[in-house]
Ligand SMILES: *[C@@H]1O[C@H](CO)[C@@H](O)[C@H](O)[C@H]1NC(C)=O
């Protein structure tokens with residue numbers, strides 16, 4: 371009798387845990403696709419230090435790709451979009467954060 375009770379209890383706990391996990395998963399937004407080419411429209415800023423408009427294609431792309439910046443840092447073509455001194459224009463112009471510790 372006691373064993374059966376324990377088994378049922380375990381099943382209940384497992385069911386609760388599983389449903390919680392599913393709830394957390396459902397609340398997580400879909401992962402964004404990292405696409406360094408979306409930074410291409412920011413080339414003027416990197417090359418010439420021009421300040422992009424807050425709603426420009428450049429800034430919109432940066433805001434969308436912000437979670438990917440650390441990954442882009444190692445990209446041979448687009449790494450400089452994160453590491454160049456001119457990239458420091460982006461935080462104030464586009465309201466994105468350029469990571470310094472990755
Ligand atoms: C950027 O676009 C959004 C939505 O279209 C608008 O609400 C906002 O005022 C714009 N900001 C600037 C600085 O143009």
Ligand SMILES: *[C@@H]1O[C@H](CO)[C@@H](O)[C@H](O)[C@H]1NC(C)=O
Nearest residue numbers: 424433436461464465466467
């Ligand atoms: C800038 O980004 C922060 C954090 O993501 C956000 O809270 C704030 O509303 C943004 N400001 C503008 C002007 O979009």
